[in-house]
Amino acid sequence: MSRLGSWFRGSAPASSQASSPAPSLTDLRVREIASLEDALDATALIMNDDIDGAEERLRKGNSAFHLLGMGVCVFMRSILGFEKSVMAETINRLNDCEARALSEMKKAQKEADATGRAEDRIYPPGSEYALIIAYAQLMSAVVAVMNESLTEALKGFYKLRKAFVTLDGLIQAETAYLKRNGIHSGSSSDTDTDLEFVDADEAHPGAQTPLDYGGHLAKGVNAAEKELSQLSLNSNGTAKRSSTKRSSDVFTNLTDIFVHSGANMAYGVLLTILTLVPPAFSRLLSIIGFRGDRERGLQLLWQSSNFNNINGAVGSLVLLSYYHGLLSAADILPFENDNEKSATVGYPKAKCIALLGQMRARYPDSGLWRYEEGRVLANSKNLRGSLDILKSNTESKMRQVLAINNFEMALSSMFIHDYSDMRDNFLRCMEINDWSPTLYYYIAGIAEVEIYRNAFHGGAKESEIQLHKKKADELLRKGPTLAGKKRFLAKPMPFEQFVVRKMQKWEERSKALGVDLVDAIGPSPSEEMTYLWNGMKKMQPSELEFSNRVLSWDRLTAPEEARKKIEAELDEEAVRNVCRAAVARSLGNLDEARELLDSVLAMDRLSFKGPTKDDYALPAANYEMAVLAWVEVQKPELRRDNDRGDEKEWLREKVEECQAWLDKVANWGTFTLDARIGMRVQTGMDTLSWYKKHHGWASA
Incomplete structure (x- = not known):
């Protein structure tokens, strides 16, 4: 903290007779703002699926802001696609960016001390460069934690700690300034997370959040998009704008806007992510001095989302990822009519749809926001409509966007029991990224198991039955051979461990019972995987009833004697009944669900x-x-x-x-x-x- 403490204190006030800054200093300031504006505009191209275009523009500049933009480009390539091959380049670029920003920060502090300018600053001198340093440290930390080396991960936690201190200092400086000027900072637990002094478009020109979301912006509107357009804001769902102090009165130049939106976004991301780590990591992080705060983190992210720049776009993306990703897997959430009043724990659908509409208007060529459109429908129990949108979103110029879009298609295909598409989509994941080949092959294999069972019990030709059985066996056996190559904090990935254990179980049973591997499989592994991804939450009643049928013991293909032995295994019965209980609960049959769970x-x-x-x-x-x-x-x-x-x-x-x-x-x-x-x-x-x-x- 000592190294950063000096710039948080700022310069001492000079007398009112202090002379104006030298023209050369003014020229430098003008050039800095021009560089910042150019770098922000170039980096924003990433959010329109144009990383190549962003990099091409950023290479023409040599400021710390341009170096940050280049770092963001390569970071996005690595993180969205989980590609280890570009991680080393990411670290190198971010190190260069951090070093350059540190030099510029010291220079800005020195110039401020030399001029002795008397002004009521929002942020200490050099804060824009301190923010760049924090950005670089945060991205470096994420890449380091993704690395297979525990040593690198520990280095990442150290950088995370430094970024935390810097961002906390920036937010404290901002809060102190607002307090001095009698402006409510919105840091209290309001039900409306828009800060009282915020009006995004006055702060920085951009598209206005629509009151109703009209879905895809192209001329042709399909049924899924019509469904999405019906998820419009209700009369009290829009985020109200305060009639008190406006942001145009507070943030009067591009640098302050950059620091404000960036610090709110980065600190919001950090505070939110820290609440999502497993308890063991949470305890470790608290020991070294920092904890998460989901409520405050989400409030800061909502604040950053108001700004029409790369910071606002990233803040918006994190918000939508949080609500449509993490919360879509949760069950114990506020009641639907309370969600808008509890945005920190519930799903504020109206605000999210409005935010998504704003991002689609700003970045009409981006598949990221189209992908989020699909997730909105999936979370509204319209999986088929979601798939229509996702299937039309396969032309992105960014392979990383294609990867997450395809993975969502694969999951949705599994949830609606379209086993052929489920298999093909998970195999396509292999072609797009290398996040977890073990999991991809396993889920493709269990899709083929369900196709085999359909053929076995559906009176198909023996040749067809054996074809699917052989394909299922091949796919399932490939997964474990690739396990362990992807690691997290030097440990195997949890789902890969799950696959290896499952395959070992089936292979041992196959030998013990004298049956083929595919016939040794117990209750629907596809429904088990659906439960683990909480797909039941997104299903229509007809799809849930289908799940019930698929979970029947009658689906097994082992001979009668072997089948009875499989049914007698307690953990198999337990997995089956947990899945059946989730289905029953989703159908509203609570007594049935409780009976299954009691067993x-x-x-x-x-x-x-x-x-x-x-x-x-x-x-x-x-x-x-x-x-x-x-x-x-x-x-x-x-x-x-x-x-x-x-x-x-x-x-x-x-x-x-x-x-x-x-x-x-x-x-x-x-x-x-x-x-x-x-x-x-x-x-x-x-x-x-x-x-x-x-x-x-x-x-x-």
């Missing part, structure tokens, strides 16, 4: 011990019980007992029941995919904390 909870925990046991099923059943309790909180009319009694007290008891189940899972210890289920648990805890506070039960 799992009655199983001995020791039965799930072993190198190939699916040990996640038991904690997942506990989590599902928490979800059932929350559904009853949401819909007290589903209460089973006839004695209504004290409604408020009953609700409170149900909330505490939900909390107890979540606490049990949180304290479970390690198990397969504990981080994935743990994120759902943490989101649920955040929701309960908000709900208790909202009802004055915070001390409960």
Whole structure:
């Protein structure tokens, strides 16, 4: 902190008779602003799917801002596509950027001290370069953590710490300035995350957020886009603009706008991400001095999203990724009519749709926002409409955008039980990026297993049955051979460990029962994977009923005697019943769901011990019980007992029941995919904390 402390203190005020800055200094300032503007405009091309164009323009400049832009370009190439091949280049560029910005920051501080200018600064001298340094450190940290080396990851955490300190200092300086000038900073827990002094378009010209979202901007509008356009803002869903202090009154030059939008975006990202790390990492990070704050982080991101520059675009992308990605996998969320009042824990659909419309207007050629359109529909239980949009979004110039778009198509194909497309889409993932070939081959293989089972039980020709059986065997066996090549913090990736354990289990069973590998597979592995990605949450009733049929024991292809032995394995029964319970809950059949979960909870925990046991099923059943309790909180009319009694007290008891189940899972210890289920648990805890506070039960 000592190295950065000096510039946060700023320069001492000079007398009112201080002379004007020398013309040469003014010229330098003009050139700096011109460089900043050019670099911002060039870097923004990334958000319109034009990394090549951004790099071409950025190479023509040599300022620290241009170096940052070049760093962002190569960072986006590596992070969106999970491509290790460009990570080394990313680190080199970011190191050059950091060194140059540090030199420029020191120069700006020296010039400010020499001139002794008396002015009420929003930020200390050189803050624009301090922000560049923090940006470079943040991106370097992300790349380092993605690296297979634990040593590199630890270096990344050190850079993360330095960026945290810098950004915190910038935000504190901004808050102090606003307080001195009597402007509410919006740092309190408002239900509306727009700050009182914000009006984005006055701050920096750009497209206005539409009141209704019209979907795709092209002339031809298909059925999916019409559906999306119907998800328009309601009368009270739009973000209100304050009639008090406007941002045009506060941020009067491009440099201040850059620092404000950038610091809010970067610090918001950091505070939000730190709340999503597994508990073990969270404890480690708290020891070295920094913690996440989801509420504050999201507020800062919403603030940055108001600005029509690269900072606003990245802030918007992170927000939409958070709401359409992380929260789409969660179950315990505020009620739908409360979401707009609880943007930090719920899904503010109206604000997200408005934000998406604004980004589509600003960057009409970008597949990133088109991809988010598809996710909006998927989260609205319109998977087929989502697929229509995603399938029309395959012409992006950025391979990284194609990768995430194709992966979303693959998942949606799995959720609607289109096994051929599911297989082909996951195999296509192999052609686009190398994130996890093990997982891609495995899911393509289990899609082929379902096709084989359809043929086996559907009276297909023997040649066709054997063709699909052979293909399933080939795909499934490829995955484990590639496992371990992708690592996170020097450890195997969780899903790859899951695949290796699953394949080992089936191979051992195949030998023990004397059947082929594909015939040794238990209840639908496709439905199991759907549960792990929480696809049931996005399904229509007809699709859920289809899942029920697919989970039948009758789908197995092993001979009768072998099949009975498979059915007798407790962890197989547990996985099947957890999936069936999630389906029943999604259909509104709570009693059926509870009965299925009770059968799992009655199983001995020791039965799930072993190198190939699916040990996640038991904690997942506990989590599902928490979800059932929350559904009853949401819909007290589903209460089973006839004695209504004290409604408020009953609700409170149900909330505490939900909390107890979540606490049990949180304290479970390690198990397969504990981080994935743990994120759902943490989101649920955040929701309960908000709900208790909202009802004055915070001390409960």
